[in-house]
Amino acid sequence: MAHLRSKRRRAIALPAGLALTASLGFLPAGAASAATPAEAPAVVAADGPRLSYVVNVKSGSHTAKSVKRAIASAGGSVVIAYDQIGVIVVHSQNPAFAAQIRQVAGVVSAGATRTAPLASATDTSIESERPLTAQEAKSAAAVADDAQDPLEPLQWSLPAIKADQAHKRSLGSKKVTVAVLDTGVDDTHPDLAPNFDQGASANCVTGKPDTTAGSWRPGVGESDHGTHVAGTIAAAKNGVGVTGVAPGVKVSGIKVSTTAGFFYTESVVCGFVWAAERGVEVTNNSYYVDPWLFNCKNDPDQKALVEAITRATRYAERKGAVNVAAAGNSRTDLASKEVADNTSPNDTTPVDRLINPSECLDIPTQLPGVVTTSSLGAKGLKSSFSNYGNGVVDISAPGGDGTAFQKPEAPATDGRILSTLPNNKYGYKAGTSMASPHVAGVVALIKSKHPHASPAAVKALLYAGADNRACTNPYDINGDGVIDAVCAGGKGKNGFYGEGVADALDAVRR
Numbered sequence: 001m002a003h004l005r006s007k008r009r010r011a012i013a014l015p016a017g018l019a020l021t022a023s024l025g026f027l028p029a030g031a032a033s034a035a036t037p038a039e040a041p042a043v044v045a046a047d048g049p050r051l052s053y054v055v056n057v058k059s060g061s062h063t064a065k066s067v068k069r070a071i072a073s074a075g076g077s078v079v080i081a082y083d084q085i086g087v088i089v090v091h092s093q094n095p096a097f098a099a100q101i102r103q104v105a106g107v108v109s110a111g112a113t114r115t116a117p118l119a120s121a122t123d124t125s126i127e128s129e130r131p132l133t134a135q136e137a138k139s140a141a142a143v144a145d146d147a148q149d150p151l152e153p154l155q156w157s158l159p160a161i162k163a164d165q166a167h168k169r170s171l172g173s174k175k176v177t178v179a180v181l182d183t184g185v186d187d188t189h190p191d192l193a194p195n196f197d198q199g200a201s202a203n204c205v206t207g208k209p210d211t212t213a214g215s216w217r218p219g220v221g222e223s224d225h226g227t228h229v230a231g232t233i234a235a236a237k238n239g240v241g242v243t244g245v246a247p248g249v250k251v252s253g254i255k256v257s258t259t260a261g262f263f264y265t266e267s268v269v270c271g272f273v274w275a276a277e278r279g280v281e282v283t284n285n286s287y288y289v290d291p292w293l294f295n296c297k298n299d300p301d302q303k304a305l306v307e308a309i310t311r312a313t314r315y316a317e318r319k320g321a322v323n324v325a326a327a328g329n330s331r332t333d334l335a336s337k338e339v340a341d342n343t344s345p346n347d348t349t350p351v352d353r354l355i356n357p358s359e360c361l362d363i364p365t366q367l368p369g370v371v372t373t374s375s376l377g378a379k380g381l382k383s384s385f386s387n388y389g390n391g392v393v394d395i396s397a398p399g400g401d402g403t404a405f406q407k408p409e410a411p412a413t414d415g416r417i418l419s420t421l422p423n424n425k426y427g428y429k430a431g432t433s434m435a436s437p438h439v440a441g442v443v444a445l446i447k448s449k450h451p452h453a454s455p456a457a458v459k460a461l462l463y464a465g466a467d468n469r470a471c472t473n474p475y476d477i478n479g480d481g482v483i484d485a486v487c488a489g490g491k492g493k494n495g496f497y498g499e500g501v502a503d504a505l506d507a508v509r510r
Contacts, residue, residue, distance in 0.1 A: 044075035048095035049117035052079075052207070054265055054308040055088040055101055055110040063106035064088075070104040079266070080208040082273050085311040089207040089266040091118065098301065111304030113265040115291055116347040129224065132426040136413060143411050149235075149243045151426060156378050156412040157232075157398035161438055162505035163245050166445060170508040171237055171248030173448035178233050178251050178282040178440050179275040179321075181268065182226030183261070184218035185253025186422035189227065191235040191242060192251065200252035200278040205259075207266030209274050216253035217422075223261060224421045226253060228429050229286050231420030232437040233444065241426055242419055245441025245504060249448060252280065262290040262347055265305045268364070272312035276319035281447045283316060284440040285325040285364050286433035291345035293330070294360035302360075310367050317369050322447070322455045322462075324440040325365035326399075326432035327374045327387040331485065334362065334389030335495060357389070366392065371443070371459060374496060375399025375435035377406030378415045380469070382485070382496040384477045386432055390488040390495035395466055397442075397502045399435030400428070405477050438502060445507035462499075465506030469497040 053076065057067045064083055071078060075094035082088070086108075094100070101110045132151070141150040147168075158164045177197045184203075187196040203215035218224060234251040235244035244251075254274055256267040268289055275283050289295070289309060295302040313323050332339055334357045341360075342352045357366070365372045374396045375383035382388060383401040400416035408415055416428035439462070446461050447453065453461070471487035471494045478484065487496040 044073070044094050045096060046075050046093045048093050050091060050093045052113045052118055052264065052266055053090040053092060053098060053110060054113055054269065054304055055090055056108045056304055056307045056311065057086045057088065058106050058108060059086050067104055067106050071101060074100045076101070079206065080270070082269065085273065085315045087269055087308045087311055089269070102300065109300065109304040109307050111301030113305060114262070114347050115345040129421075130414070130416070130428045131421070132418065132428070140411060149237060149239060149241060151242045151418060153411040154413065154418050155242055156408040157400075157417055157438060158243065158245070160376070160378075160380070160398045161245070161442065161502050163441070166504035166508045167237065167243070167247065170445065170448060172246035172445050173248060173451070174250060175451065176246075176249040176282070176444050176447045177280045178246070178249060178284060178444050179254050179271075179280040180226055180230045180233065180251060180284050181254045181256045181271040181275070182229055182284070182286060183223040183257040184216055184226045184255040185230045185251070186217050186227045187253060189231070189420050189422065189424055190240050191238070191420050192227070192230055194236040194238060195234045195247070195250050197250040197252040200250075200275065200280050201254060202274050203255040204267045204270035204274060205255055205257070207270050209270055216255050218255075219259060222259060223257065224427075225286070225429075225433065226255070226257075227422050228419045228427070229284060229433060229437045232417060232434060233284060233441045235420055245438055246444040246448070249444045252278075257287070263287045265289055265308055269308050269312040272309070272316045272323075275321060276316040279319065280321055282440050282443045283321050283323045284437050285323065285370070286431070286436045287326070288328060288365070289363045291347040293341050293344045293346070294339070294355045294357065294362055296355060296360035298359070306361055306363055309363050313364055313367050313370060317455045320455060322371065322443050322458050323364065323369065324371040324373060324436050324443060326436040327365055327372050327393055328362055329385040329431050330387055331385055332357070332387045333485065333495065334366065334387055334392040335488070336389070371395060371439060371462070372498070373397055373432060373436045373439045374498065375401075375432040376501065377401030378408035378412070379406040380501070381406060381472050381477065382475065382487070383430070383432075384484070385430075386435075388485060388487065388495045393495060393498040395439055395463065395499050395502055396469065396497040397435040397438035399432050399438075400430030402430070442502045442504050442507050445504055449508055449510065461507070461510060462502065465503045465510060466498075466500030467503050468492055468500040470494070472496060
């Protein structure tokens, strides 16, 4: 399996188918820093590429104001300041901007969010997709029972987490919204329109929310990834197409991917803050933050990206959201001591580097508090592509696999996940991108049952209800006699399946 750049969106192409313990340097809310900004140089270079930066500051209105003045003196222009978390998004053509602003009193960290100039990156990655055929649709409708939507017989992943049984008890509450931070959601799709929450939707690509009607939709030629994810979570049970894990809850679209397909820090920070301010109960994050597959905190730029997004995820959780994320598709043991990364930075020229995953984080999935989700295939085994790691993976759910590896039982025919696509279509994808929304849907069902439960309590119920799954050892997924991965841990919690397989039925009956 080639290491495609589409690992960024946690979906992959298939044939035929750690806790951050460093202090963030915050002062108590409302406290002012006694320090004053360092003097900026009188002459500032402005002949470099125009880049985007995040500047993380100590909390306090006085500090924020003084840092903003220093930003201007250093040749930066403020795009937006998220004062509630102390993150400022800046554009600058000063090649020394980050180094200069790090010297300013009140600045905790600062770094470029990309290595390519603004609006110049291109994407050549391959998106995993197979459209549903007319014959498949006809065959599925012929065997669907009265309680099923016409394509539900092809959704092997629903009974795999007992969602079909859960739906007999509850479809979820309209008072619960799951925000899909992704490539955009086509809210005009007939399976999504009944459950779409426009008020909690926005376009965050620039780092500043745009609420223009339809701005959250994927543009012509852009990825259909977010629409597929949204359908897995909350496609309506309405006699049309497929059924979501939580078909009675609301879903919103927060577009955080550029036209070229990159998920940059400023966009993701905007997405989490927007979701938090709109009171969403769950966020789904099926991507990693570009341009670094792993962000090393001993690099000043990458350290700033980790800190900015950590602040944003923590803020969303403080506001009541459970953040669910895909573990990634690199077949990597995230609990190992050394991993090769030859894909970063992916927006210019990648370099070869060896990193320690406990020090260099895949974000947002490895951030504290985020529910890290690994992927299962139709036979209930870790998907061939899924990342894993004892103490890193929290839970597992169906994300599909190649039919050659894990073939579903009839009437399902494809080992990948069937869901919604833009322009009223349906199609198959596989990846931890597809596993994460299954968990987000289960979380939404738990929140529907326990509307006043805190994020910590919801996560506790999620893990307690998961079906324990023992390690799969030896793991030779393609049967070639070579061990493809080693699972560490016991039946109750291990590196392949975390606390176990998400259980939708348990979510609605506890």
